[in-house]
Amino acid sequence: MSEASAVYPAGIGPRYRGALGRLAESQKTNKGAPAYSRFVNRPFGRILAAGAFVVGLTPNQVTAMSAVFTFAGLALAAFGHLWWGSAIACMILLMIGYALDAADGQLARLRGGGSAAGEWLDHVVDAVKAAFLHISILLCWWLNYSIDIRLMLVPILYSAVSTIFFFAMILTDQLRRQHLGTTSMIMKGQGKSSILYSIAVTPTDYGFMILMFGLIWLQSTFVPIYVLLLVANAVFLCLALPKWFMELRSLTK
Known part of the structure; x- marks a missing residue:
């Protein structure tokens, strides 16, 4: 048992409430966080992290569970029989996977800190997810939609934008x-974003994309929304890359 777990009272209920309370007091800043991540995923992840702590799971085990739920949802979208039931099931699997992705880091903080290997595993799973999410949509369109072949380029381009964005951000x-150092970055990251900002960056939110999977069985609805999301993400990337470059350039002067 870790030193962090020793401060909690005996009994599943009290330990769970204690863990949940401690997580609520030690949340990351919501600065820059999109709406779904801020208002849905982090609170959901906090609940799962407290439960994982109580049953003795490690952050890496939670990361593995996140990968299982996520890739099960993507496989269902890519190869499953497309109807409203499978679309909702896919969305739920992806939501649980995303919440577990938030939970592994929270669990690590609850246990007294994460490891370099754990952070590496988390980022690698996220990178694979970023690439294969849009490939799953491409396969879904190929197998289920009656669509102009030229539109098949949209998921391919979206996969490229998503992969570039993820790599550049990390x-x-x-x-x-x-x-700057970890301590300086913590100080730099303090603060919060307005609710309007969180809503404004919703098109870039992985959580919002998850919700769109619930509409994937409706071709006439899903395709135009997906195209608009690609455009929004491409524009955001084009604005973010020079900003990040100039920021990093200033650090070396």
């Missing part, structure tokens, strides 16, 4: 830590 964060 690399920027790592270089910030390298030049």
Whole structure:
């Protein structure tokens, strides 16, 4: 048992409430967080993290569970019989997977801190997810939609945008830590974003994309929304890349 777990009272109920309360007091800043991540996924992940703590799971085990739920949902979208029931099931699997993705980091903090290997595993799973999410949509369109073949380029382009965005975001964060240090970055990250900002960046939110999977059985609805999301994410990436570059450039002066 870790030192962190020793401070909690005996009994499943009291330990769960104690863990939940401690997590509520030690949440990451919501600065820059989109609406779904801020108002749905982090609170859901907090509940799962407290439960995982009580039953003795490790952060890496929670990461593995996140991968299982996520890729089960993507496989269902890609190869399952497409109807409203499978679309809702896919959405729920992805929601649970995303909540577990939030829970592993919270569980690590609850246990007294994570490890480099755990952070690596979390990022690798996220990278695979970023690439294969749009491939699953491409396969779904190919197998189920009556669609102009040229539109098949949309999921391919979205996969490229998503992969570039994820890599650039993670690399920027790592270089910030390298030049500023963990303590400085914690201080720099303090604060919060307005609710309007969280709503404004919703098109870039993985959680919002998850909700769209509930509509994937409706071709006439899903395709135009998906195209608009691609455009929004491409624009956001084009704005973010020079901003991050200039920020990192200033750190080395």
